[in-house]
Amino acid sequence: MPIIEVKNLVKQYKIIEKQDGLLGYFKNLIKPQYKKIIAVNNINFEIKEGELVGYIGENGAGKSTTIKMLTGLLTPTSGKIVVNGLIPNEKRIQNNKNIGAVFGQKTQLWWDLPVIESFRLIKKIFKIPENEYRKNLKRFTEILDLEDLLDKQVKNLSLGQKMRCEIAATFLHNPKIVYLDEPTIGLDVFVKENIRKFIKEINKEKKTTVILTTHDLKDIEDVCDRIILLDRGQIIYDGEKQKFKDIYGKYTLAEIIVSSKNLSVKDKLQSNVFEIIEENEKEMKIKFKHDETTIVKIMNDISEYCVIEDIHMRESELEDILKEIYKGAYKNGANNDSIRKNAIKKI
Amino acid sequence: MKKILDNISLYLSFLKISLKEILIYRLDCIVGIISQLIVQAVSLIFIFIVFQNTENIAGWNFRQILLLYGVTRIAIGISGYCFDGLYDIGPKYMQNGEFDKILLRPVHPLISIIGASREFVSLADFFIGLGITIYMLIELSIPITILLVVKIIFFSVIGALIIGAINTIFSISSFWTYKSNEVIWSFYNIYAFAEYPIDIYNRFIKILITLILPFAFVAYYPTMDYLGLNNYMLYLSPFIAIILWIIAVKLWNIALNKYRSTGT
Ligand SMILES: Nc1ncnc2c1ncn2[C@@H]1O[C@H](COP(=O)(O)OP(=O)(O)OP(=O)(O)O)[C@@H](O)[C@H]1O
Ligand SMILES: [Mg+2]
Numbered sequence: 001m002p003i004i005e006v007k008n009l010v011k012q013y014k015i016i017e018k019q020d021g022l023l024g025y026f027k028n029l030i031k032p033q034y035k036k037i038i039a040v041n042n043i044n045f046e047i048k049e050g051e052l053v054g055y056i057g058e059n060g061a062g063k064s065t066t067i068k069m070l071t072g073l074l075t076p077t078s079g080k081i082v083v084n085g086l087i088p089n090e091k092r093i094q095n096n097k098n099i100g101a102v103f104g105q106k107t108q109l110w111w112d113l114p115v116i117e118s119f120r121l122i123k124k125i126f127k128i129p130e131n132e133y134r135k136n137l138k139r140f141t142e143i144l145d146l147e148d149l150l151d152k153q154v155k156n157l158s159l160g161q162k163m164r165c166e167i168a169a170t171f172l173h174n175p176k177i178v179y180l181d182e183p184t185i186g187l188d189v190f191v192k193e194n195i196r197k198f199i200k201e202i203n204k205e206k207k208t209t210v211i212l213t214t215h216d217l218k219d220i221e222d223v224c225d226r227i228i229l230l231d232r233g234q235i236i237y238d239g240e241k242q243k244f245k246d247i248y249g250k251y252t253l254a255e256i257i258v259s260s261k262n263l264s265v266k267d268k269l270q271s272n273v274f275e276i277i278e279e280n281e282k283e284m285k286i287k288f289k290h291d292e293t294t295i296v297k298i299m300n301d302i303s304e305y306c307v308i309e310d311i312h313m314r315e316s317e318l319e320d321i322l323k324e325i326y327k328g329a330y331k332n333g334a335n336n337d338s339i340r341k342n343a344i345k346k347i
Numbered sequence: 348m349k350k351i352l353d354n355i356s357l358y359l360s361f362l363k364i365s366l367k368e369i370l371i372y373r374l375d376c377i378v379g380i381i382s383q384l385i386v387q388a389v390s391l392i393f394i395f396i397v398f399q400n401t402e403n404i405a406g407w408n409f410r411q412i413l414l415l416y417g418v419t420r421i422a423i424g425i426s427g428y429c430f431d432g433l434y435d436i437g438p439k440y441m442q443n444g445e446f447d448k449i450l451l452r453p454v455h456p457l458i459s460i461i462g463a464s465r466e467f468v469s470l471a472d473f474f475i476g477l478g479i480t481i482y483m484l485i486e487l488s489i490p491i492t493i494l495l496v497v498k499i500i501f502f503s504v505i506g507a508l509i510i511g512a513i514n515t516i517f518s519i520s521s522f523w524t525y526k527s528n529e530v531i532w533s534f535y536n537i538y539a540f541a542e543y544p545i546d547i548y549n550r551f552i553k554i555l556i557t558l559i560l561p562f563a564f565v566a567y568y569p570t571m572d573y574l575g576l577n578n579y580m581l582y583l584s585p586f587i588a589i590i591l592w593i594i595a596v597k598l599w600n601i602a603l604n605k606y607r608s609t610g611t
Binding site: 092121126 | 453
């Protein structure tokens, strides 16, 4: 049985449409004009216990809105959510016992007090048994390196230190499900890595289900097994991360530094085995697949038009794939819906 | 029953934490207490001036009025400290999304909110009230029996609970205004009404402060009882407190549900 079940979920926000001028002001007062925004548009998914799910999409895609509905903070306009056998919107307080949540940079810790005091109070709020609390505190302190932070006031912590404490606080009561809405925003690489490691280890130890939204795709690359990709309120991909990459095609990106180049190579050179993504006076970005051609052949073709100075290559990452999906939609203005759908079909 | 005890114990933990937080700002505390003392002194001077020109107000003499004043201050002192968290829901929670955080705890958000009370200086009110009450009981030669002490404690707590429930109801507007609750502040001034015998008011105000905003139960009826003036209204006050809290929590929950569906 899935631990999270979402069926035909819709969230529509109603906002008052501001009208200009004094007349508009009075019109608003008397008969406000409402505008509807469909933030989440009929989505369906199921998540099994212990899954690590990356919930991704562009700004405004509806990620936070979904998470807020899953936690019971927000009432769905329609549709069904069942989390661990409960409907979060109706049994919010009961549901809260099973879940943990982090929202961006907001903290659940008490600002003026030492971190450890907040932990103790959380222990009391969630009725965490003494031995469990001790065990978790010890383990978390170890992985997240909290030793020196516990006695410091929260307001004196740096963002990264605060977030490490925040993550520990979120997992302290052994929640079955944890929602992390952009937990790594604004953090440096080391803290990010630390937090990713923590999530992975706890997931392995306790089978904690984690839903993670982020704009740093390294988070997803590192932590998640499954991706749900949201686009303007609708799910356009839901499945294994590896498959997402495989099907779209593992390709190689080559950055070629060139000189003596004075015309657009792209216009001259039509090839169906490699693609020039970007080019300027000094540099060309090329995308190709290893089983279709080789870098030597490509260099051979290009060297007719310029002198090759240097070359860097790397395998495509999640970020490259998503960039293409998003770009495909933006470039082509009017048709962007169908184009985006085609881009996805290719996956 | 266990759930209620759990909630109360959690509330006390929250309160303890807020006390620790406020004690960090020691200077603020001292300044707060001094300003509170000044406010009290002004009220007392006002009562003195009134009694320069008259022997009694609505049949109550100077000492009796002071007793009423003391009893009122005890209740207001308790509620001022215990329910202070209700004043600034708007700026503290709604404006910056902090509200989400307390909605994610496995307790009713009201427990977290009133537990975040920090109006430590209200305790000054409480002690002044207590001092005046004891002094006036002695002056009026009312024997301080154990029964009287129990009564004073009990009805002061009930009085504080009544004020707390009324504040809870008024705090609902914060869900949408995002501002600190001016309504509650102005009510704080209206509590001053409770410091005078309700007999001095005309019929309309009397009904208002007994039935609609049951301030008379906060101090007037209890004081009558302490003065040996029998009144049966007093024994209604625990029920009024309970009913008011039931209404307050129900209304609050309705507002919360509305709030959660708009997402703002
Ligand atoms: N309280 C609200 N009232 C009205 N509209 C809202 C509200 N919250 C979000 N929206 C709108 O709903 C849409 C989805 O917002 P949401 O915050 O869920 O996006 P998101 O995927 O989390 O984006 P981001 O990556 O920027 O955090 C947006 O168009 C946003 O403007
Ligand atoms: Mg978001």
